Every structure is written in C-alpha cells, then in structure tokens.
Amino acid sequence: MIVFAGPAVAGAIRNQFNQVTNAVDSGTDGGNFMSAEEKAYQEAMKTVANKDAKDWTLDEQKAAATDIAKNGTSSVVYAKAKAAMGAGTKFSTKLTNGQTLTYRIIGINHDDLADGSGKAGLTILTTSAGISSRMNATNANAGGWEQSELRQKMNSGEIWNLMPAELQFKVKAVKKLTNNVGGGNENKNAAVTATADKLFLLSYAEIVPTSYWASESHWTSSEGTQYEAFQGKVTDNFGGNSAIAIGVGWWERSVNPSSSSYFLHVCTYGEPVDSNDATSLYCVCPAWCF
Structure with a gap:
C-alpha cells in the first residue's frame, strides 16, 4: 500500500524549497544556492535509488519518473524502473470511494507530454477491476x-x-x-x-x-x-x-x-x-x- 507522505523523497524535495528560501533570505550568492538545490535533489534521488522499486511511495514514483524524463537511461533509477516494469511489479492506492486501485508501469519515456515539453518518464496502467x-x-x-x-x-x-x-x-x-x-x-x-x-x-x-x-x-x-x-x-x-x-x-x-x-x-x-x-x-x- 502506498503511503502518500513518503518521508524520504517528499521531505528531501520539501527541503529544497526551504534551502531556496534560506539562501535568498541570507543573501547567499546564486552559485551556492544552485549547488545546495542540486545537492538536495541528488540526495533525494539517492534515497529512491537505494530502495526496491516495489517499495516506492507515490512521491518516489513521481520523483523517479521526473528523473527518468530528465536523464533517460542515465537516470540513477532507470534500471530499477525497467526491472519493475519487466516483472509486472504492482503498486496500489486508495480511491476516494475506499476501494483499492492496483497498477503497474507499462512504459518508460514513451508518451509525449501534451504541452510539448518532452516525454513523460513513466506510463502507468491499472490492473484492478473495480471501475x-x-x-x-x-x-x-x-x-x-x-x-x-x-x-x-x-x-x-x-x-x-x-x-x-x-x-x-x-x-x-x-x-x-x-x-x-x-x-x-x-x-x-x-x-x-x-x-x-x-x-x-x-x-x-x-x-x-x-x-x-x-x-x-x-x-x-x-x-x-x-x-x-x-x-x-x-x-x-x-x-x-x-x-x-x-x-x-x-x-x-x-x-x-x-x-x-x-x-x-x-x-x-x-x-x-x-x-x-x-x-x-x-x-x-x-x-x-x-
């Protein structure tokens, strides 16, 4: 079952914004500010990469997709996402009616974003029959x-x-x-x-x-x-x-x-x-x- 407020990536990504605010408030120069932001991002992705894909929270699935869209096969999580896709690994979430929805990865950098800005990192397909x-x-x-x-x-x-x-x-x-x-x-x-x-x-x-x-x-x-x-x-x-x-x-x-x-x-x-x-x-x- 997915825990939406995954403390690992969700917290790290939130910390990026805190660092941005702190850097601006303290007058830190732009180079150090960007370095801190990039460091926080890399640390967040390291957490995702170190986990089994089957245990990725919703936040971590999204983070993995974003990194794959950005870095392609060079992404630190590409191999794990591909392996999860090949194995048919299932994730789950609760619908607003209380039922459980299960789903799996079926595509990597496959679909074009509607705004023309590139590819979506992960494509997901429902595997349950509740709707x-x-x-x-x-x-x-x-x-x-x-x-x-x-x-x-x-x-x-x-x-x-x-x-x-x-x-x-x-x-x-x-x-x-x-x-x-x-x-x-x-x-x-x-x-x-x-x-x-x-x-x-x-x-x-x-x-x-x-x-x-x-x-x-x-x-x-x-x-x-x-x-x-x-x-x-x-x-x-x-x-x-x-x-x-x-x-x-x-x-x-x-x-x-x-x-x-x-x-x-x-x-x-x-x-x-x-x-x-x-x-x-x-x-x-x-x-x-x-």
Whole structure:
C-alpha cells in the first residue's frame, strides 16, 4: 500500500524549497544556492535509488519518473524502473470511494507530454477491476474516444474524482493519437488526431505489435505504438494474451474498424480485438503518466 507522505523523497524535495528560501533570505550568492538545490535533489534521488522499486511511495514514483524524463537511461533509477516494469511489479492506492486501485508501469519515456515539453518518464496502467462504465449513452462510436462519454468521466468527471488528490496532482497530461471519427467501412482511411488526456484508455495499437486490420483500416496502426511492458509478452494481435488478461473485459479507446457502434475491448482471457456496443458496461482500466 502506498503511503502518500513518503518521508524520504517528499521531505528531501520539501527541503529544497526551504534551502531556496534560506539562501535568498541570507543573501547567499546564486552559485551556492544552485549547488545546495542540486545537492538536495541528488540526495533525494539517492534515497529512491537505494530502495526496491516495489517499495516506492507515490512521491518516489513521481520523483523517479521526473528523473527518468530528465536523464533517460542515465537516470540513477532507470534500471530499477525497467526491472519493475519487466516483472509486472504492482503498486496500489486508495480511491476516494475506499476501494483499492492496483497498477503497474507499462512504459518508460514513451508518451509525449501534451504541452510539448518532452516525454513523460513513466506510463502507468491499472490492473484492478473495480471501475466500470459504458463508453456512450447511445449505441454509436461517432466521434471516437475524443467525444466519448467515458473520456469526459475520466478527465473531469466521476472517474477522475475517484483518484486521490495526491495522485491527481502528480499526473501529467499527455498527447494520445486516436481515430476520433468513428468506425465502419466508410471510415477505413480516417486520420488519427490528438487529444490531451490526464487519464486515458489504451488503444489497440498500444497493446499489440502489429494490427490485424493493417491492410483494411490503416488508422489501426497509427494510434500509438506498443508499450514496452507488452513487447515479447503480447504477441498475438487477434487471440488471447495472458499478459493483458485480468479476468474481466476492459475497454480500449479504439473504435471497431468494422462497426459504427462498437468499441474494442480486451476480453477476459486477453484477446485485444473483442468488441461490443458503446452502451455496454465493461471494466475501465485507467492509464496515466508521471
């Protein structure tokens, strides 16, 4: 269970601001001030690097993501984050309704920040099945993910409000590419467009290595790229994959290329091309970035 007020990194990072204030108040010159700030940062990251990733608090997960975004493979925590991703290490937090949400790392420096300032250090995917919703109130996928009822719930509505304030504060909005026109043969050549999302669903292309429909609906290969956690583990673009099975069906943000009313979802045994109408009730596995 995550303890939000992790004393190690949270305290060290808070101390950076204290040092800034003290340096300014005492008239310390800029060189010494920057040196103190950098020293505090390095000490904080050393604490994170010395811990097992499975024991990282929420503050430490965020600190690790920030350092990885800044330093890439040279980050002092890169190897531990990568190992945790490969092992499927799970973290957890309490939702505002009292339920426990579990999640894992699925990407490192994978997603583009919505403000154009670079990459998000870590991409996270929910592994628990406690949240469920329909995609739309009507049985249609026109407007795709961008116009869906579920996207609104996840970015400013009831699902976003389930997230604890400590997590909301740390989430970075990222750019997600999706066919936001709709499915069906008439849209087989639809162009993907970008949305800025704090919480999002995975696309079909972010799960599988290649598209089953690549020759028919070209956009199905353009909604992002397969996350690193799935590489070599999710190899079947049509059949079951245990690496993404959670025992219930969970929504993807991709529309069904052959239907104007269905969205794709991962079925109970990990098939990524299952689908159903937009009014169906399925599990929601929010993804987000730090």
